[in-house]
Amino acid sequence: MSNATIATLTRSEFKKISSTRLWWGLLIGVLLWTVPWAVFTAAFAGVNPGTGQPASPPLDTPAAIRSVYATAAFTGAYIFAMILGITGMTSEYRYQTVTPTFLVYPRRQAVVAAKMVAHLVMGLVYGVVGVVSALVSGGVTIVIRGYDLGLGSEGLWSGIGLTILAVSIWTLVGIGVGTLIRNQIVAILVAVFITFMIEPLLSVLANALDYGDLAKYLPTNASTALLSPPDLGFALLDWWTGGLVLLAYALVFAGAGMLLSIRRDVS
Amino acid sequence: MTREGTRIDIVGLTKKFGNFKAVDDLSFSVDPGVVTGFLGPNGAGKTTTLRCLLGLIAPTQGSATIGGHHYRDLADPIGTVGAALEASSFHPGRTALAHLEVMALGAGIDRARCMQVLTQVGLADVAGKRVSGYSLGMRQRLGLAAALLGEPRVLILDEPANGLDPAGIAWLRGFLRSLAAEGRTVLISSHVLSEVQQTVENIVVLARGRLIKQGKLSDLDSGPRGVLLRTPEPEKLRDVLAATTLSSDGQDESGRIRVMGGTPEQVGHAAFVGGVELHELVAEANDLEKVFLAMTASGLDESGEMVGVGADATRVDGHEVDGHGVDATRVDGDRVEEGRAR
Numbered sequence: 001m002s003n004a005t006i007a008t009l010t011r012s013e014f015k016k017i018s019s020t021r022l023w024w025g026l027l028i029g030v031l032l033w034t035v036p037w038a039v040f041t042a043a044f045a046g047v048n049p050g051t052g053q054p055a056s057p058p059l060d061t062p063a064a065i066r067s068v069y070a071t072a073a074f075t076g077a078y079i080f081a082m083i084l085g086i087t088g089m090t091s092e093y094r095y096q097t098v099t100p101t102f103l104v105y106p107r108r109q110a111v112v113a114a115k116m117v118a119h120l121v122m123g124l125v126y127g128v129v130g131v132v133s134a135l136v137s138g139g140v141t142i143v144i145r146g147y148d149l150g151l152g153s154e155g156l157w158s159g160i161g162l163t164i165l166a167v168s169i170w171t172l173v174g175i176g177v178g179t180l181i182r183n184q185i186v187a188i189l190v191a192v193f194i195t196f197m198i199e200p201l202l203s204v205l206a207n208a209l210d211y212g213d214l215a216k217y218l219p220t221n222a223s224t225a226l227l228s229p230p231d232l233g234f235a236l237l238d239w240w241t242g243g244l245v246l247l248a249y250a251l252v253f254a255g256a257g258m259l260l261s262i263r264r265d266v267s
Numbered sequence: 268m269t270r271e272g273t274r275i276d277i278v279g280l281t282k283k284f285g286n287f288k289a290v291d292d293l294s295f296s297v298d299p300g301v302v303t304g305f306l307g308p309n310g311a312g313k314t315t316t317l318r319c320l321l322g323l324i325a326p327t328q329g330s331a332t333i334g335g336h337h338y339r340d341l342a343d344p345i346g347t348v349g350a351a352l353e354a355s356s357f358h359p360g361r362t363a364l365a366h367l368e369v370m371a372l373g374a375g376i377d378r379a380r381c382m383q384v385l386t387q388v389g390l391a392d393v394a395g396k397r398v399s400g401y402s403l404g405m406r407q408r409l410g411l412a413a414a415l416l417g418e419p420r421v422l423i424l425d426e427p428a429n430g431l432d433p434a435g436i437a438w439l440r441g442f443l444r445s446l447a448a449e450g451r452t453v454l455i456s457s458h459v460l461s462e463v464q465q466t467v468e469n470i471v472v473l474a475r476g477r478l479i480k481q482g483k484l485s486d487l488d489s490g491p492r493g494v495l496l497r498t499p500e501p502e503k504l505r506d507v508l509a510a511t512t513l514s515s516d517g518q519d520e521s522g523r524i525r526v527m528g529g530t531p532e533q534v535g536h537a538a539f540v541g542g543v544e545l546h547e548l549v550a551e552a553n554d555l556e557k558v559f560l561a562m563t564a565s566g567l568d569e570s571g572e573m574v575g576v577g578a579d580a581t582r583v584d585g586h587e588v589d590g591h592g593v594d595a596t597r598v599d600g601d602r603v604e605e606g607r608a609r
Contacts, residue, residue, distance in 0.1 A: 012373030019365035020358060096356035099323060100366075100413060103350055104373040106322045106339040111373075265324035267315070 009105055009114035013088075016097075017122060022087055026080040027129055034076025034130045038138035042068045042145065059142055063228075065150035068138040069131065070159040070227050077130030077167045078223065079195065081123045083188055085174020088119050089257065090184035098266055108262045116172055116254060123168030130167060131160050159227050162243065166223050169250045173219065176253020179260050195220055207235075222246045273347070273420045273452055274298055275320065279329035282315050282476075289315040291476035292329070297454050297469075299420070302447045304467030304484070305456040308563050312476035313456045314352070317425055321350055333421055345374050349414030350423040355406070359399035363390055363409050366398065370416055384412040389438075403430030411439075421452040428455075428462050440466045460559040474563040489558045492551040494534045495523040500543050507541030523547065 017023050045068065046058025057064040092098040105111050139149050150156070174191070181187035199220050206215035215221060216237045225242025237245060275297035282290040290312040297303045307313050318324045320331040322338035333341065333348055341347050357366050367381035385394045388408040393401070401409065407430050414422055422443075428436050443466055447453045457463045464484070472480040480487075493516060498504050501524065508515055513528045526534050531550050538545050 008375050009373050012369050015365065015369045015372050016358075016361075019362065019369065020360040022360075091358060095358045096353065097358055099352055099356045100370055101373075102323060103321060103348075104345055104370050106341070106344055263325075265318075267318055267324050 006110055006114050006117065009111055010117045012104070013115050013118035014121075017084075017088065017118060020091075023084060023122065026084050027126065029080045030077045030126055030130050031133050032076075033080070034073055034133045035137040037076050038068055038072035038134040039141045041072050042138045042141035059145065059147040059150070062150075062154040062156065065153040065156055066159045066228060068142065069134050069156060070163045071224070072138060073127070073130035073134040073160070074163045074166055074223065074227055076134070077126045077163075078170045079192065081126045081167045081170045082174040082177070082191060082195070084122060084126070085119050085171035085176075086178040086187050086191060087174075087184060088115060088171075089175050089178030090182055090187050093182040094184045102266055109258060112175075112258045112261045116175055119171035119175060120168050123171035124164055126171075127164030127167035131163060155228060162226050162239065166226050166243070166246060169246055170223070172250035172254045176250070176255075176257040179257030180253075216242075217245055219246060219249045222249070273334035275331075275333055275421065275452060275454065276335070277316065277320070277329070277331050280316065280319060280326055280331055281328040282312075282319055282324065283327045288476050290319070290326075293473070293476065293478055294329075295471045295478055295481045297452055297471070299452040300447055300450050301468040302443050302453045302455065302466055303469040303471060304460075304463045305454055305471050305473070306460055306463070306559065306563075307456075307458065307473035307479075309458050311458075311473040311563070313458075313473055314425055315476075316473070317350070317352065317423055317454075317456065320423070321348070321352075343374075343417070345370065345417035345419065346376075347417070347419055348421040348423060349417060349419035350425075351407075351410035351414040351427060352423075352425045353410075357398040357401075357406065357409065360397055362395050362397055363401070363412075364394040366409065367413060367416060370413060374417060376417060380416060384415045385409075387415060388412045404432060404435055407431055408435075419451075422446060422454070424453075424455045426456055426458070428457065436462075461556055464555060472559070472562055479562045484555075487553070487555050487558045489554045491527065492553065493525040493527040494529065494531045495519055495525055495547070495549050495551050496534065496538075496545055497523055497547040498538070498543055498545050503541070504538065504543045507537060507543055510541075511537050513537060519551070525551065 041064075042059065045056050045064045048055045056067075059065065059068075092101060101111060102108060142149060177191050178184075178187050181190060199218050203215040203218055203221055206212055212235050216225070216235055221236060222242040222245035225236035226239050226246060228239045236242065277293055277295050280290050280293040281288065293312070293316060305313055305317075315324065316331070319326045320333070320338065330337070338344060338348065357363075361369075363385060364381055367384065368378055370376075371378050371381050382391065382394065385391050388411050390405065390408050390412060393405065398406065398409065407427060411424065411427065414424065424443075427439060427443075431439060443453050443455065455463060455467065467484055470480065470482065470484050470487070471478070504524070505515060508526065511529075513526055513534060516525045516527045518524055529537075531548055535545065535548050538548075
């Protein structure tokens with residue numbers, strides 16, 4: 001009974017996730033977000049927007065294919081993966097289940113590590129669901145438009161693999177945010193507000209002021225760079241640098257979360 | 268199934284939240300084999316003490332150990348100590364069984380044990396129901412089930428009777444006594460003495476984060492007790508008593524005259540001989556709740572000194588503060604009941 005290891009603690013964390021309804025509610029969110037994104041990306045690829053702006057690359061280019069299958073999946077899944085991470089941590093405080101959690105295993109760093117492992121795996125599931133739904137809905141749209149499915153297109157499968165990894169890593173960011181802001185509603189609102197509002201605004205502002213070098217390092221832009229998307233009108237990092245930057249964010253957030261969880265009084 | 272008990276030791280424990288001392292240089296110990304009541308008004312520092320003991324909050328000073336070990340260093344935490352701290356630490360969307368399975372998986376306990384403890388506390392029929400549909404009493408029982416999951420030698424329950432109906436309280440009393448009789452250490456907290464009066468043998472009383480009293484419940488004494496009586500002829504009674512060594516000493520809350528200096532037999536005899544008509548004649552009871560209130564009120568005094576009502580508490584303290592002199596192995600239900608009759 002005494003040899004509770006990360007593995008047994010991780011099983012406990014999986015049970016926590018699977019025994020409430022939130023995880024599949026968020027998974028439905030992934031589908032509802034990814035499918036229209038993939039369909040619209042495929043439907044309007046290469047179509048002149050008529051606003052004087054250049055058209056996006058047409059569907060017979062690898063960049064367009066990647067944006068239909070990989071970018072759409074990432075865009076649809078990463079917010080929900082982050083919210084899963086946030087709630088994974090904050091619901092412990094909201095419902096005070098953190099008390100039995102730390103009573104079962106008082107060496108807290110092991111508990112937090114197990115929580116991260118369980119959420120990283122759930123993040124992979126969210127990423128796979130996002131990719132599959134993008135492949136199906138985007139693929140159907142591409143075929144309807146009379147183009148080739150493009151499944152053999154250059155860089156597609158590595159892009160899909162990186163998508164799944166990136167979505168998974170965002171659960172870690174969520175766990176970190178959830179430890180820093182223990183109020184569940186506030187944590188979700190702040191995180192979504194930052195990723196949907198502050199980050200794009202900062203990114204536009206930085207580019208307008210010729211600080212585009214800084215904008216590249218914002219977490220969402222770094223994640224996007226990982227997927228090597230078509231030109232978005234502003235500079236992104238190399239895919240691998242983007243990946244490292246995202247990983248750095250996750251480790252900083254998760255590390256802060258780990259330290260806080262270990263030191264903080266549970267009362 | 269009898270398992271060796273384990274002692275709880277609190278030594279010089281202090282916990283500050285900012286400038287506020289929730290627990291102030293607290294020392295006491297809890298012996299195995301008996302049910303110990305951890306008493307004090309709300310805000311006395313009971314829960315803070317228990318959370319320090321369980322490694323959930325870090326003490327500012329001092330130590331709290333179980334069998335000589337800090338909770339964090341226990342090889343098998345929930346197999347050593349079972350704790351139920353509040354009836355609210357459940358995810359409302361999780362079923363009772365799932366809540367226990369989460370714990371069992373983390374501790375490497377056989378999952379079959381979950382249903383076993385749910386049956387033990389009477390929740391087997393609702394094991395698959397989400398906790399959001401549970402009453403406070405059911406949550407208390409689930410908390411108890413969680414505490415029992417690892418078959419611990421030490422059981423720590425915070426306000427376990429809260430929300431239980433009278434039948435539930437009676438059941439809990441018998442249950443805790445049987446666990447103590449198996450040699451386990453049982454510590455239950457309460458802010459109402461009468462709630463646990465028939466369950467506990469030893470008491471630790473806390474007020475304003477400080478120890479007021481540790482000892483046997485039967486050591487609590489509300490002071491010299493008289494004889495209470497009613498009579499339609501109070502003046503005549505006074506004249507009659509004046510000729511004896513008995514004396515009247517005011518009235519109790521319900522208007523009965525208190526006579527000091529003799530037994531009910533002696534008072535009755537004096538009244539009979541003097542021709543005074545009596546309607547009620549009863550020995551004054553040992554009012555534990557009153558002692559408890561006086562003790563804890565002294566601790567609540569602004570200055571923190573034992574003044575005013577504190578005079579009573581000082582006397583009680585003087586009675587016997589040495590808690591280790593307690594005969595920890597005896598759980599003699601009848602004797603204890605008698606000692607506690609109000």
